Amino acid sequence: MAAQTITEKILAAHAVGGTALAGETVTVRPDVVLLNDVSGPLAFEGFEEMGAARPFDPQRIVLVADHFAPAPNIAAAGAIRMTRDFAARHGIPHYYEPGNGGIEHTLLAELGMVGHGSVVFGADSHTCTAGAFNALGIGFGSTDLAAAMATGQLWMRVPDSIRVELTGRPGPYVAGKDVILEVIRRIGSDGAADASLEFGGPGLASLPVDARMAVANMAVEAGADTCVLEGDALSAARNAATGAPNGPPVAADPGASYRHRIAIDLGALSPLVARPPSPANGVPVEALRGQRVDQVYIGNCSNGTIEDLRQAAAVLRGRHVAPGVRLVVVPATQRIWRQALAEGLLDALAAAGAAVSTPTCGACFGGHMGILAAGETAIATTNRNYRGRMGDPDSQVFLANAWVAAAAAVAGEIVPPDALRAVVKAA
Amino acid sequence: MSALLQGRVHRFGDEVNTDVILPGRYLALRRPEELRAHCLEGLDPGFADRARPGDILAAGRNFGCGSSREHAVVALRAAGVGAIVAVSAARIFYRNAVNLGLPVLICPEAAAALKAGEPATVDLATASIRQGDRTWQAQPLGEEVRAILAAGGLVQRVRAALAA
Numbered sequence: 001m002a003a004q005t006i007t008e009k010i011l012a013a014h015a016v017g018g019t020a021l022a023g024e025t026v027t028v029r030p031d032v033v034l035l036n037d038v039s040g041p042l043a044f045e046g047f048e049e050m051g052a053a054r055p056f057d058p059q060r061i062v063l064v065a066d067h068f069a070p071a072p073n074i075a076a077a078g079a080i081r082m083t084r085d086f087a088a089r090h091g092i093p094h095y096y097e098p099g100n101g102g103i104e105h106t107l108l109a110e111l112g113m114v115g116h117g118s119v120v121f122g123a124d125s126h127t128c129t130a131g132a133f134n135a136l137g138i139g140f141g142s143t144d145l146a147a148a149m150a151t152g153q154l155w156m157r158v159p160d161s162i163r164v165e166l167t168g169r170p171g172p173y174v175a176g177k178d179v180i181l182e183v184i185r186r187i188g189s190d191g192a193a194d195a196s197l198e199f200g201g202p203g204l205a206s207l208p209v210d211a212r213m214a215v216a217n218m219a220v221e222a223g224a225d226t227c228v229l230e231g232d233a234l235s236a237a238r239n240a241a242t243g244a245p246n247g248p249p250v251a252a253d254p255g256a257s258y259r260h261r262i263a264i265d266l267g268a269l270s271p272l273v274a275r276p277p278s279p280a281n282g283v284p285v286e287a288l289r290g291q292r293v294d295q296v297y298i299g300n301c302s303n304g305t306i307e308d309l310r311q312a313a314a315v316l317r318g319r320h321v322a323p324g325v326r327l328v329v330v331p332a333t334q335r336i337w338r339q340a341l342a343e344g345l346l347d348a349l350a351a352a353g354a355a356v357s358t359p360t361c362g363a364c365f366g367g368h369m370g371i372l373a374a375g376e377t378a379i380a381t382t383n384r385n386y387r388g389r390m391g392d393p394d395s396q397v398f399l400a401n402a403w404v405a406a407a408a409a410v411a412g413e414i415v416p417p418d419a420l421r422a423v424v425k426a427a
Numbered sequence: 428m429s430a431l432l433q434g435r436v437h438r439f440g441d442e443v444n445t446d447v448i449l450p451g452r453y454l455a456l457r458r459p460e461e462l463r464a465h466c467l468e469g470l471d472p473g474f475a476d477r478a479r480p481g482d483i484l485a486a487g488r489n490f491g492c493g494s495s496r497e498h499a500v501v502a503l504r505a506a507g508v509g510a511i512v513a514v515s516a517a518r519i520f521y522r523n524a525v526n527l528g529l530p531v532l533i534c535p536e537a538a539a540a541l542k543a544g545e546p547a548t549v550d551l552a553t554a555s556i557r558q559g560d561r562t563w564q565a566q567p568l569g570e571e572v573r574a575i576l577a578a579g580g581l582v583q584r585v586r587a588a589l590a591a
Contacts, residue, residue, distance in 0.1 A: 025571065038454045042497050045457075050585040068455050075455035125495040125519055141497035141523035147585045155571050189442060190489040190515060223489065225518055278442065365494065366451035384493060386446045388469045393447075 003253035005161040006228045007196035010136045010250050014119045020158045022257065029153045030060075030121040030138075031245075032113050036104050036361075037065040039123030039142045041082045046146030056152030058092045062113065064104040065097040067361040072368040102333025102359035105129035105137070105217065105301040110335055115244030116231045121148050126301050126383065128224065131216030132209060133239065134231030134249045136196070139220060159196040159225040162187075163258040166203030168267030173417045175311070176211030177303060177381065177401035180218040181272040182264060185282035192224035195259055198252065200230035203266045209238045210307035214401075217302035218383045221279040273414060274399040276385045285404050288414040295378040296321075296409040297390070298402050299330025299357070300364040303381035306336050306343075308402040313345040315406035315417060321353035322412030328370040330357040354409075366390050372397075379408045430552040432509045432530070434481030438543040441487035443470065445520060448491070448499040462498055463505035480507040483549060485541040487513065490531070491520025500527045510549040512556055512565070514538045525572050526581035532556060534565035551576065 002021070004012070011020035016027040035043055040063060047055075055061055063083050068076030080097065087095035094111070101107055105126055108114050118135035120127055123145040130137030140154065148154050164183060183197070197219045199212075207215070212229050219227030229235075231249020239246035273288050275281040298304075298312050309331060321327045329349050331337040337359060340346050346356050363370035364382040372378055372391030378398070380390065385397035398414065407417040447469030449462060456462055467474040484490075484503075490513040491499065500523045503511075511524065514535040524531045530551055537556040540563070541547055547558040551573075554565045568576070578584035 025569065039495065039497070042457050042501075046582050049582045051589050052585075073455065079455050079457075123495060125493065139495045139519050141495050141500070141519055141526065143497060143526040143581045144522055147581055150585055150589065157569075189492060190517070193489070193515065194518065220493075223492065223517065365454070366446070367454065371452070384444075384446065386444045386469075386493060388450055389446050391452075393469055 003255040003257065005256045005258065006198050006250050006252050007136060007159060007161050007226065010117055010119060010228065011158055013117060016153065022158050022160045024158045025155060026158055027153050027155050028119065030119045030148065032060050032062060032118065032120045033145060033148050034062045034104055034108060034120055034122035034127060035145055036067050036124055037069060037080045037083045038067040039145065040086065041079045042142035043123055043146040043149065044082055044086045046143045047149050050146060050150050052150035055090050055149045058090055061092050061149060062094040062108060063087050063092060064101055064107060066101065066103050067365065068367055069360050070098045070358065098358055100334055103301045103304060103361055106304060106332035109133060110242060110333055112242035112244040115239040115246050116235065117247060117250045118245055121145060121154060125220045126217050128219045128227045129213050129217040129301055131219065131227035131229055132212035133244065134229060134235050136226050136228055138226045159194055160259040161196045161198050162192055163261045164197060164199045165201040165261060165263045166199060166266055167201055168203050168265040169206040170266040170269060173271050173403045174269050175401035175403065176207055176214035178269050178272045179264065179266065180215045181274055181282040182269055183262060184218065184222045184280045186262065187222055189221060189278055189280045190223035192219065192222040195224055197222065197224045197227040204230055205232060206266060208307060209234055210305035213305060214302045218279060221383060271401060271404050271416065273404060274385055276396040276398065277387045279383065279385060279399060285400065285414060285416045288398065289416065291414040292377060293325060293379045293408050293413060294376040295326045295328065295370060295372060296405050297328050297363055297370055297378055297380035297382060298405050299332065299362065300382040301332065302383045303402055304330055304332030304336065306339050308381060309340045309345045311402040312406040313348040315403055315420065316352035316410065317348040319352055319410045321409045325409055325412050327354040327409040328357060328363065329354045330362050331359055333359050363390050379405050379414060381405050430550060432481065432549040432551065433546060434483045434509050435479065436483050436485050436541045436543050436545055436547050439484060439486040442489050442492060443486055444493035445491055445496050445499040446493055449496060449502045454496060454498055457498060459501055459505035462502040466502035466506040475506050478506040478508065481509040482507050483547050484508055484511045485538050486511065487538065488515050490516045492517040495519045497523045500524050500529055504529055512537050512541060525575050528576060528580040530576055532565035534563050537563035537565065
């Protein structure tokens with residue numbers, strides 16, 4: 001047997017026939033199937049039209065009302081009701097909504113449904129977030145997932161792999177966001193097309209699991225089919241805490257074949273900000289110093305974790321949001337929201353002038369909870385800054401980590417977090 | 428689905444993402460007639476009114492990148508788009524399009540050369556594109572893709588398999 005990548009090994013373990021070499025077309029049976037209130041309704045209709053009597057395994061389907069939740073209008077309320085009804089009709093226990101849920105990818109990990117070697121098929125492009133747990137999350141559209149619910153499997157081409165070798169330790173104010181923005185900056189928005197991004201190396205140990213979720217989440221912004229990080233003591237500890245599959249991490253064989261390799265010295269990274277309209281437009285935060293912002297948004301499936309909220313609160317505690325600037329903070333799940341409450345983070349943020357929201361995908365995708373008007377500028381910890389992403393086509397979004405976003409809220413403009421003290425004093 | 432698709436060409440550039448094809452604020456909708464009017468609204472608000480049944484999009488690199496929203500394909504189909512010719516297309520969009528019976532041909536030469544406003548023909552049987560006296564050969568469609576298109580989409584293909 002030829003030396004295999006992590007991606008090939010995990011897919012082979014889930015493939016009909018038991019092999020999965022890069023370039024082959026295989027049929028894969030996922031451990032978990034994930035849908036939300038936007039992708040779900042189209043899939044539920046497709047499922048019915050396919051004539052499927054029941055889902056392949058109700059226990060392995062997870063339905064999350066997160067995009068338009070709580071519902072901002074009647075159409076959204078109808079979509080959520082369809083999602084809830086589908087769960088009830090087919091005896092699907094894993095249905096979540098505001099009050100017990102959160103953003104699907106963060107929630108899935110909390111539920112212990114993704115661990116070492118898992119495969120998740122999600123009707124959402126950021127399903128690749130599962131890569132943080134030494135798992136493969138693969139994004140699809142609604143009709144593909146209707147078929148996955150009906151048959152328990154889908155065809156796919158086994159992706160090539162690109163190895164990202166991490167060394168060093170990140171310096172102050174450098175987060176997982178900066179690692180992935182650096183990768184996308186180097187290879188471009190389709191640099192990992194038809195490939196899986198595999199991260200590993202000695203630097204990985206210095207990235208907490210929450211930071212790894214930010215890394216994996218934006219693999220799709222490099223065009224990747226999926227993404228996987230090496231497993232280690234940190235991922236094993238997280239899996240143990242959530243009850244997720246926690247066998248030995250899946251590692252690549254020595255001599256496994258990679259399309260190419262990318263080396264990143266974490267110690268050499270500085271906080272990056274991606275200019276609109278592409279996540280590939282990362283530049284050092286210093287280069288954008290002075291860029292005015294109207295709104296700061298801290299949340300979403302890449303950076304709505306407790307680590308992100310701690311970073312934001314560390315910057316904002318004892319300070320205040322600049323006049324004329326709005327700060328919206330959206331913890332990714334109900335559990336994170338409650339932990340942030342218990343740690344005093346929500347109070348520190350609210351005292352500084354933040355509007356703290358219940359968990360939702362919210363304004364990240366231009367849905368609700370902080371839409372931008374024409375001419376407005378936001379800095380956000382989200383994953384896309386496409387034209388009109390958060391509202392009017394003539395609004396713009398800069399992407400950054402939570403420290404950088406919080407610093408911009410205080411200064412009213414983009415500023416390196418370590419320069420904030422001087423900026424605020426001078427004002 | 429017929430193997431020969433004919434329509435007028437509309438040209439678009441690189442990185443036409445699914446957010447500009449169907450902006451997020453409309454994602455609580457899902458009916459074709461509701462989504463049609465918003466097709467490509469984020470990039471070209473007049474497109475839905477100009478499009479005619481069978482029209483062909485010629486586009487650049489990474490067409491359909493970003494969000495997995497199948498609503499983007501529903502909107503394109505509802506606006507009349509019959510085929511897409513691109514330099515490259517994002518994986519999820521490509522699958523979504525095929526699954527709903529909208530063929531995407533990968534052909535950088537045709538994507539660059541097709542003239543806007545003039546008719547062109549896509550031949551699915553040979554994965555070729557013709558306009559005037561010029562013909563281009565696209566990447567061949569994969570076996571699974573051809574089977575899904577031949578069935579009229581993934582719903583029909585799975586339905587047939589489940590009924591068998």
